[in-house]
Amino acid sequence: MNRFGLGARPDEPIPQEPQRWLHAQLERFDALPPPWRRAARTPALVDAWLAQQGAVRRAPEGQRSRIREDYLREGRVAYVAAAGARTDSALRSPTPFVERLVHFWSNHFAVSVDKLLIVGLAGGFEADAIRPHVMGRFEDLLWAAVLHPAMLLYLDQAQSIGPRSLVGTRAAMRSTDSQQRTRGLNENLAREILELHTLGVRSGYTQDDVTEFARALTGWTLPSDDTAGRVATTHRYVAAMHEPGPRTILGRSYPDDGEQQARAVIRDLALAPATGRHIALKLARHFVADEPPAALVQRLADRFARSGGDLPSVYRALIDSPEAWAAPNAKFKSPWDWAISGLRALGRQELPPQQAVNLMNQLGQPVWRPGSPAGYDDAGAAWAAPDALLRRVEVAQRLATQAGSAIDARSLAPRVLPGALSEDTAGAIARAESASTALALLLVSPEFLRR
């Protein structure tokens, strides 16, 4: 429950056959559980973004910053609500293994609200690009993540224009006059797809591959903010922005068939052996150990290749691998994993959204705000730091005080740490001078900090 799940809840029986319990979750996953049904979805969030863009364009110069500020304020409200939905979903989920996978993939395809203009869209990214596809094929997950407006904006794809496209050549003609509008190719998304999302860094692609791929991607952008005749969509392909011509990427040529060109590259990248190895390593690192056994990684990569990137097949191989069960509980939990497992242990079913946001800020892992497109570090060593530990003790005290004396940590401890509770920790809990101190000690005990 700790290795593959989000931590035990006191009101749930301890599974007698853990592997069967995990396999069963793969059949029962609800992509849109009740907490998420209340959150705003991508089409509405994109509408709000487009309305703002249109309003800014039409407004006189002096009023534009006010429109932008209003939009960001609404975006923050949507962000807090969605972060609350994510938290409540993790607290209540009957399929915690698949919830963990959602968190894993959301971090693999990281967007960050460090780029303030996507603050309203980040929740929609997890709800609509990640959640519906975690039980599907990697290729579909990748395409959904790449084309989501949050990603298009975060990695600057929305404004990338083929220099020899219709729009590009017109812009070049205009820029000779005083206007000096600098618009053209941006290779940010192409680079991060190759480096982070698919093949992995140092897997053999070159700067030319990055640039060629960026050219193939041109044309994919957000819908127009022109309200007349708009159809409800969250992205679109604009032929006039697409760089014309065939492309050569990683030695393969792609004919110029417009919007199909980038799709074909994505398909090949999704199925590339290097991608399978990269995903296998990351999954094994996330669930098993910072330095996972090579045999396990190889088995997952093989399954990825044989199944054509069918993700549930890879998850099944992970559950059935003896190495996944043999590794000691040595991995220091990330702040998110620790907070969720702590709240679950206390039997919490929900958290007010703003509290959830504040909690993760204080613990040093703000929701959807990693410092870079690489997402948060998945190695336990990255999180085991003096100040971080002190903050966990402070948070544990506050959560335990809120729980008051309603929970007896002495009987709770063996239920949430089955087979892992040490005599020292049990003794410290038994000796605590108050119920809340005992609970806080349970939450910061060495065995609860690791999984």
Add this chain to the structure above:
Amino acid sequence: MSLDRRAFVGASALLATSPVLFAQAATERRFVFIIQRGAADGLNTVIPYADPAYGSTRGALALEAGTALKLDGSFALHPSMATLHGLYGAGQATLVHAVASPYRDRSHFDGQNVLETGGRAPHQLKDGWLNRLLGLMPGGGRTAVALSPAVPLALRGAVDVTTYAPSALPPADQDLMLRVDQLYAKDAQLHALWSAALDARDMAGDARGGERRNDSAALGRAAAGFLARPDGPRIAMIETSGWDTHSAQASRLATQLKALDSLIGGLQAGLGAAWSQTVVLVATEFGRTVAANGTGGTDHGTGAAAMLVGGAVLGGRIIADWPGLKPSDLHEGRDLRPTLGLDTLVSSLCAEVFRIDPERVVGALFPGSATASPVPRLLRA
């Protein structure tokens, strides 16, 4: 049970066998490493305004010589860096250009790995050069503080270091603190982390008053709070991010540089008399393309700028074997060609700061790097 913080640390020292205590250091010198994560654009920070190719390749992103702060006949500083400009004028800042680590690809994460480990290639070394420098330092005071919630790679390694980041949480009560201390007594990893956390909290003391996490000057003062103490750490590392300016670079870089300028100002103000013994190094994983891209920004490049600031710096100088910005001068036709190894600069600098034999420093910090040291003297005697 009620103990004040100071009394508690005393009690904890009795309970725990050996908390990490800051001993009196054997050197008065202070060394601060400010890392710019995201590949900072050196060409619009230390601007080669006299190079005729600068204006033509940068286009709309080029800064006018008139608005920049003039350094000498060739270079000028971004207008957001007034404090640094003042320090340059006072002979306390040296700017280094066309510098790069041995890493020649363009991944942030690999580039930062090389910058922080001191390896010749990514993931070749597991620990950081700043931690290995601690191992070379004379006598006591072999400890460092990172102003961040987690230990950055450059400071990871065999020597224990501490971290400090201002927290908005109310402090845990002393009874719980004591019990946690006992609970971790047998766990080597947690015990070391916990002892370091308590010492850091105690030392930050009065530097915590009213500071906010996003306030760069306050961050500089908080770091200075550690370094100024006679028994404090002699090395600090401060992380800055947000330098990856693929779009809207003009306004973003101005904001970034303003914050960096305030951070340096905060350090100077907080260090007081110890500023005269201080050397601050500012460096990034690689530079950015010479030409502007299509979205008002620049892409991942190679050669970058670095800064040496502090009262101990023999400043008012530019160190640059300028390679030129004409297309034929560029690395792979797009990037500023590096003419100085960052590893050479850093090892020469560290050797001077702590008066250690340069060969030893190179061997420990940048194994495999050339041992020759072609850099001029960097610090005042």
